[in-house]
Amino acid sequence: MNEANKGIKVSPTAISIIVLLVIQIIVFAFGYGTTTQQVKFNRELIQSYQNNQNSIMVKLDDLNTRITRIETMLQNRGGEMCWLTDLFKKDLTELKPAGVIDVHTASSILLDKLEEMGDDKAEIYLPDIDVKIYNKNEVASAHELEEVASIKYVVDEFDCDDYAAELYGKFAGLLWTMKHALNFFYSEDNEIWFIEPQTGKLSQTLEDWQGLDVRFFLAR
Numbered sequence: 001m002n003e004a005n006k007g008i009k010v011s012p013t014a015i016s017i018i019v020l021l022v023i024q025i026i027v028f029a030f031g032y033g034t035t036t037q038q039v040k041f042n043r044e045l046i047q048s049y050q051n052n053q054n055s056i057m058v059k060l061d062d063l064n065t066r067i068t069r070i071e072t073m074l075q076n077r078g079g080e081m082c083w084l085t086d087l088f089k090k091d092l093t094e095l096k097p098a099g100v101i102d103v104h105t106a107s108s109i110l111l112d113k114l115e116e117m118g119d120d121k122a123e124i125y126l127p128d129i130d131v132k133i134y135n136k137n138e139v140a141s142a143h144e145l146e147e148v149a150s151i152k153y154v155v156d157e158f159d160c161d162d163y164a165a166e167l168y169g170k171f172a173g174l175l176w177t178m179k180h181a182l183n184f185f186y187s188e189d190n191e192i193w194f195i196e197p198q199t200g201k202l203s204q205t206l207e208d209w210q211g212l213d214v215r216f217f218l219a220r
């Protein structure tokens with residue numbers, strides 16, 4: 001028997017098992033370390049979230065106290081502080097005319113418009129000696145248009161003639177075609193602008209659905 005055969009004999013299976021065990025221990029140790037770190041990190045995260053929540057709650061309480069103080073102050077001061085509440089209101093200034101033109105000029109502008117439209121049967125009613133003219137941009141952004149257009153459409157009860165009547169009541173001229181009722185105004189540059197009262201849209205020509213034959217113009 002030679003020297004090499006004198007040592008302890010270890011079978012290859014045992015070596016494999018030992019190696020696997022060592023690997024498992026290493027993997028477990030590594031996993032444990034990582035998990036412990038993650039848990040620590042999560043705890044820190046939760047703590048920091050709770051701290052932030054507490055600080056936000058303190059700020060909200062402070063804000064509520066201040067709002068209550070302002071409300072009490074406004075109630076006590078009444079009319080004096082109206083300017084403050086007015087700041088939050090939309091500008092509802094009434095649309096004002098930019099000037100007037102005399103009835104003859106107004107009549108000839110409408111006659112020219114009818115000629116341009118190829119319409120010679122429409123009647124023209126100009127009730128005043130002076131006819132009001134408006135700034136086109138001011139009309140386009142007037143709250144009166146938005147107000148009328150926002151009314152709910154109800155067949156016959158509140159349809160085209162009612163929309164047009166509403167806007168006529170506010171400032172605009174009224175016109176009826178053979179199939180529709182809408183509005184118009186004279187602009188500062190002596191042009192006729194149509195207003196579709198159901199949408200607030202301005203135009204210088206009528207669309208097919210509005211009717212191209214005008215029955216009458218009634219100015220304001």
Ligand SMILES: [Ca+2]
Pocket residue numbers: 156157158159160161162
């Ligand atoms: Ca109606």
